[in-house]
Amino acid sequence: MVTSIAIVDNVENECWIIDVTPDFPKQLHLINEITNSSKPVKIAGVFLTHAHIGHYAGLIHLGHEVMGTNNIPVYAMPRMKNFLNNNGPWSQLITKKNIQIETILHESRIKINDQISVVPFLVPHRDEFSETVGYKIKGPNNSIMFIPDIDKWNMWDKNIISEVNSNDYLLLDGTFFDGNELPGRDMSQIPHPFVNESMELFKDLSLAEKDKIHFIHFNHTNPLNWSTSIESNLLIKEGFSLAKQGQIIIL
Ligand SMILES: [Zn+2]
Numbered sequence: 068m069v070t071s072i073a074i075v076d077n078v079e080n081e082c083w084i085i086d087v088t089p090d091f092p093k094q095l096h097l098i099n100e101i102t103n104s105s106k107p108v109k110i111a112g113v114f115l116t117h118a119h120i121g122h123y124a125g126l127i128h129l130g131h132e133v134m135g136t137n138n139i140p141v142y143a144m145p146r147m148k149n150f151l152n153n154n155g156p157w158s159q160l161i162t163k164k165n166i167q168i169e170t171i172l173h174e175s176r177i178k179i180n181d182q183i184s185v186v187p188f189l190v191p192h193r194d195e196f197s198e199t200v201g202y203k204i205k206g207p208n209n210s211i212m213f214i215p216d217i218d219k220w221n222m223w224d225k226n227i228i229s230e231v232n233s234n235d236y237l238l239l240d241g242t243f244f245d246g247n248e249l250p251g252r253d254m255s256q257i258p259h260p261f262v263n264e265s266m267e268l269f270k271d272l273s274l275a276e277k278d279k280i281h282f283i284h285f286n287h288t289n290p291l292n293w294s295t296s297i298e299s300n301l302l303i304k305e306g307f308s309l310a311k312q313g314q315i316i317i318l
């Protein structure tokens with residue numbers, strides 16, 4: 068399934084979904100399977116990273132022909148907001164009040180409840196239609212950094228190594244394992260930090276630090292899609308982790 072995470076409050080039976088993918092119906096079903104309540108979980112909000120289809124196209128399911136939701140807050144950066152406002156069918160979600168856009172800004176903290184806050188931050192990526200952000204999610208016990216798409220670590224104005232030091236879990240762009248993955252395509256046109264480059268960058272971290280790093284967002288060509296591949300085994304042997312579908316992290 069396409070990469071998405073959710074923050075789930077089991078007491079209030081609410082959730083906040085970060086990136087609404089084309090797999091959204093199945094992913095919402097997965098969330099309902101892990102909640103304590105037998106009632107459907109309430110979607111208290113949606114956070115979007117950027118306007119590439121895998122990250123927002125599932126919004127269509129909120130529309131009046133499908134779920135017909137009522138003013139779900141959708142947290143989006145200014146260009147992302149304009150994109151949704153000015154392009155159908157997304158604009159119809161706004162005019163029909165299925166969603167309500169809340170503008171967010173680089174490094175502005177959004178407190179989603181008493182215990183948890185979410186902070187968006189800009190990352191370099193192919194920004195044809197919108198900015199691209201990652202999110203830092205901070206709970207009472209743990210913080211998670213979520214970066215599904217970024218061009219290259221060295222193009223970012225932050226140092227990913229210090230982010231590893233200062234967060235508890237990092238869910239990081241692992242789109243392609245290496246530069247040979249798409250024969251016949253110029254991979255410099257679709258830059259991502261290759262997983263083998265990231266492993267090299269992180270190689271001197273302690274095992275405890277490496278253990279925080281979970282790769283996500285695999286292209287269908289990525290050998291990390293198969294847990295028995297040589298590449299998956301190498302990555303685990305080096306002390307890194309692969310995020311799993313349905314994985315739960317306590318905040
Ligand atoms: Zn993207």
Ligand SMILES: [Zn+2]
Binds near residue numbers: 119284
């Ligand atoms: Zn993506």
